[in-house]
Amino acid sequence: MTPLLVALGGGVGAALRFVVATRLDAPGRTVAAGTLLVNLVGSFVLGLLAGAAVRGDVLALLGVGFCGGLTTYSSFAVQAAERGPRRGATYAAATVLGALAAASLGWWVGQA
Structure with missing residues (x-):
């Protein structure tokens, strides 16, 4: 049952990522807004699940499957890499720091 839950969650997550990225990631933009958004949301949700100590089938569906997809x-x-050294480094730093902040916020909310 667990592999099916991971596959189901992953399918939904990947499809949602495709829709968001298709609408928000425009070539030539400084920030790939769609990719940044899905990475921040996924980090928040995973932090929330960890903070709430979710385990088992729910973690497989939402944490591994949905957030992974x-x-x-x-x-x-x-x-x-496409944005070059300066804009690329800024985008990478914003993504990594933002994802850590989102996961921390999610964990904090999950603890409440």
């Missing part, structure tokens, strides 16, 4: 390192890395 929603977030993307590969697109983030390519988009950072």
Whole structure:
């Protein structure tokens, strides 16, 4: 049952990422807003699940599946490289720091 839950969550997360990135990631922009948004939201949700001590099937569906399918390192890395040294480094720093902040906020909310 667990692999099916991961696959279901991953399918939903990946489809949502595709829709968001298609609408918000425009070529030539300084920030790939769609990729940044899905990485921040995924980090928040995973932090929330960790803070709430979610385990088992719910973690498989939402944490591993949905958040794993929603977030993307590969697109983030390519988009950072495409933006060149300065804009790429700024975009990478904003993504990493933002994701850490979002996960921390999610954990804090999950603890409440």
